[in-house]
Amino acid sequence: MENNEEKDEIFSLLGGVIKGKYELYELSNSEKMLIGDKFYPTDFIIKDKDRISIIIFEINPTLEECEKIVEFALKTSEVTGFKLDRVLVYEY
Secondary structure, eight states, rough: OOHHHHHHHHHHHHHHHHTSSSEEOOOOOOOOOOOOOGGGSSSSSEEETTTEEEEESSSOOOOOHHHHHHHHHHHHHHHOOOOEEEEEEOOO
């Protein structure tokens, strides 16, 4: 995805939070424990009904970091019970 399209999607999600269309979701301590070693520091988890979108800002992510982010996203979806809508990694 091009940077401009990715920025638009990120700002659309964050704008939805501000407007009350979506809500920010914070992992509980027990959810973090269940995710365990796959835990990755996220910048935002945005919840829309039964789906979540994950946004992470990363400086020059390596392939290993991207793989860890994907593992984290899948495990987060499993632990929370919400469908994973999308994972956006914004490289800056």
